[in-house]
Amino acid sequence: MILPITLYGNPILRKEVEEVETGSANQELKQLVEDMFDTMYHANGVGLAAPQVNKSLALFVIDTEAFLDEGDTEKAVKKAFVNPEITETSENRCSFSEGCLSVPGINEEVLRPEGVRISYQDVEGNSFDEEYHGKAARVIQHEYDHLYGKMFVDRLSPLKKTLLKSKLNEIVNGKKVPSYRIKPNK
Secondary structure: OOOOEEOOOOHHHHOEOEOOOOOOOOHHHHHHHHHHHHHHHHOOOOEEEHHHHOOOEOEEEEEOHHHOOOOOOOOOOEEEEEEEEEEEEOOOEEEEEEEEOOEEEEEEEEEEEOEEEEEEEOOOOOEEEEEEEHHHHHHHHHHHHHOEOOOHHHHOOHHHHHHHHHHHHHHHOOOOOOOOOEEOOO
16 A cells, blocks of 8 residues: 655654564554555655654665665665664765655765664564675665654755755745655645
């Protein structure tokens, strides 16, 4: 099922999330993950966090296949991250143009670590501790930020945020509406 995406200005995007109960018996979690993938693909995204579908849960999904360029040596990553915790980041940083389904029509350069180590569970409750680099690491960090009430625009310089203020206000006030299903702020 395609879920409505919450837009910039919705209070749920600024809240810290709650831990998710995992396990094979949690059919609601499995359905939510499936719906989040469907919603992400419908909106042409590469990642989606639970707060973006109005759920205050420690969960995000990614599929980086559409993010990769022809000739990339990096492999696509498609998975759900439940109760994730970034435990380490690389010292090397790189800048890349980011956008967000909750902030339609705005893309800006964001500086982030090139690599991350992340501990998480899958929907069955199995635990993992993995390292990611490149575009997968970027998408993971972007979605992970959503779980702590942070958005990519918060990582911009004060000058850049000031220049974007009118565009962000258009989103908050419902004047900028994307082509995918949304949950109106008002």
